[in-house]
Amino acid sequence: MTHSEENYLKGIYHLSKGGSVAVATNAIASQMDTKPSSVTDMVKRLSEKGLVDYRKYQGVSLTESGSRQALKIVRKHRLWELFLVEKLDFKWDQVHEIAEQLEHIESEVLIDRLDALLNYPDFDPHGDPIPDKNGVFKTREKKLLSAMPVPSEGLFVGVKDSSATFLRFLDKHRIALGKKVSILEKEEFDHSMRIRLDGEAFRISHQIASNLYIKPNAVP
Amino acid sequence: MTHSEENYLKGIYHLSKGGSVAVATNAIASQMDTKPSSVTDMVKRLSEKGLVDYRKYQGVSLTESGSRQALKIVRKHRLWELFLVEKLDFKWDQVHEIAEQLEHIESEVLIDRLDALLNYPDFDPHGDPIPDKNGVFKTREKKLLSAMPVPSEGLFVGVKDSSATFLRFLDKHRIALGKKVSILEKEEFDHSMRIRLDGEAFRISHQIASNLYIKPNAVP
DNA sequence: AATTAAATTTAGACAAATCTAAAAATTTGT
DNA sequence: ACAAATTTTTAGATTTGTCTAAATTTAATT
Structure with missing residues (x-):
């Protein structure tokens, strides 16, 4: 190919x-x-x-075969992205272009070794799932922040838009994967929301909220 | 390009x-x-x-410019080879084909980071010098084993032929980079030699001897 | 020095991947 | 349902990198 x-x-x-x-x-x-x-x-x-x-x-x-191939490429792309972040200290907004090239390197062993080096990771630096050797990926419940009920809580686990500009915007506002998010208020008029992150409450636009994935906290 | x-x-x-x-x-x-x-x-x-x-x-x-470009590719190739051996446990006979692909990845930063990850190495897994960022490489005295005087001693520091078959032959006979070599005898007739390696003496053909680089021990 | 041999270049063709412009099919709007 | 708008395909051209076969240049030999 x-x-x-x-x-x-x-x-x-x-x-x-x-x-x-x-x-x-x-x-x-x-x-x-x-x-x-x-x-x-x-x-x-x-x-x-x-x-x-x-x-x-x-x-x-x-087709079945095409889908298998596509998954292999997605796997390679995401493993390389994680490698760049974990082992070479790249930021999450700098890895896409390089991974875009690395994903075409042909070597099954290479990818298996990379997978092992990274401890068989389930998610890439943007929170996207990494298919395993058989094309299977871990799923986890996630909702767009814009779709979360008020009030509720969850963990920031991924981005929908992974453009460098959006990612840098998130950096600037210290919004990083793994952080706890509380949804405080939703504005009917423009769908903006007030959330708490790192103990600090602030307002974010609908545009932003509809590009952040939250894993909702289990409610008993 | x-x-x-x-x-x-x-x-x-x-x-x-x-x-x-x-x-x-x-x-x-x-x-x-x-x-x-x-x-x-x-x-x-x-x-x-x-x-x-x-x-x-x-x-x-x-040209000057062509030479600079070529050196960059050589640098990338050799850094990737070393990465594969050091970080992903590949053997020295398995890295060439993969590095052949990796050397074309375009990203100055990537190579600089890789260089740092590997601690700014001077030589690749086959003993070939790795040019630094400015295209300069460390030189060291080396002679083909076939050209070494009798008797003499040195360190096995590189291969001339780096084909997988030759490298696997060396593995089989436990001839590995960094080992001490003593030249015991040279046969006029077929130019074969007797050497000592790991305390064990044996005979090697001219074919082999003329593909191994030795760093001669300084004689006072 | 002339001829033969070897090395190199040209000419023309082909596959991959792309484009523009024009033609054809499908979808949409009234 | 039929014309208009949109989407999709075809036709023909271009670039990169390669090839074969023929022509040309250089080197070797007698």
Whole structure:
């Protein structure tokens, strides 16, 4: 498989949320930052290789085999991201581009060793789950902060938007994975919220709240 | 720079022994395991980019700029090889192919961090010197075992042939970097030698002896 | 020095991955 | 339901990197 094929598989995987949902040519084009005509070409190749199901004008979905491949790439990407943060002291906003390259390195053993070096981690630096060798990942309950009831509590466990700008915004406000969050108040008008984090209460916009994943505290 | 361009630069670098020596199209072709016509094409591109000096039928040499680039790739390759051995428990015969891919990852910071993680090493797992950030490498006296006087002593510090088969042969005979070697006898007829290693004396062929680098012990 | 041999380059073709512009199919709006 | 808008595909071109086969240049030999 070429790098480009791998990238397409990964893109389709993300758009179809890891599943067999059909995705549109245009959607793939914008995800991959390329033209629809290029997508059509590539999708035909992937189809010939049995990695996607494709019917003209009807969208694309991953086959079993395509899905397995995509998961491997996702696994590699996330393991490398964690490696960069854990072993090379990169910040969570600096790892994506490099992992984007590293994910294409071909070597099963290499990834297994990396996995071991990192102690078989379940989540990457952005809180996204890392599939294991068999493509299985740990799930955990998580809700968008914007969807949490008032009042309630939970743990900040992941980001929906993992763009460098958003991540740096979170750094600036000391919002980091693993911190405890209390939801104090929700504003009907603009859907902004008041939350407590590190003992300090403050207000965040709906835009922000709808990009933070919270693991709700179990309520007995 | 594309991967292919980088590979050619590295190939030319190795053939010209790191210098400005002109190398032949055929030599590059066999080094790169490709056809002479492909070399001509690529060499023209590299020449247009100012990375090599090229005059038709007269061979190719690296420019200052080409040499700098080549050294960067060599540095990356050797740092990654050492990383694989030191941090991921690979054997010295398993790292080349993977490093061949990793050397193309683009990120200055990544390499600097890797360098730091490995404590700014001077030599890779095969005893080859690792250029520092500025392209400078530590030199040390070394001689082919076949060129050592009788009797003499030294340290096994590197291999000339670093093919997996040769490295595994050395493993089998417990010949490992850093070990002390005593040269006991040289056979005029077939140039084979008797040496002592780990307290045990044995005979090795000229073929082997001319692929092992020894750092001779200082004689007062 | 002329001829043969070897090395090198050119010419033309091909696959991968992309693009633009035009054509075709599907979806939407009234 | 049919025209308009949108989406998708096709056709044809481009770049990179490679190849084979033929032509050219340089080197070697007698």
